[in-house]
Amino acid sequence: MVDRKCVGCGQIKNRDELIKVTKENTHGDVIINHSNKIFGRSVYLCYNKSCIEAALKKNRIAKALKTSIPEDLKGRLLNEF
Secondary structure, X not given: OOEEEEOOOOOEEEXXXXXXXXXXOOXXXXXXXXXXXXXXXXXXXXXXXXXXXXXXXXXXXXXXXXXXXOHHHHHHHHHHO
């Protein structure tokens, strides 16, 4: 399997164990990519509230995706996972 690094804690895990957040190539929208079928620049997060909070607090998602993160997406990440 393919290993990826969580931007929140820095742990390397299997891609299936992480949340994928993608900035789409076509529209530039930032989405939670459940299917892995959408192409673009992506970051990965553990299914762990502390990792998500750390990544948002230190602005790591926005830096890695080279774009700003919509407030509704931040809320969804904190509430859904």
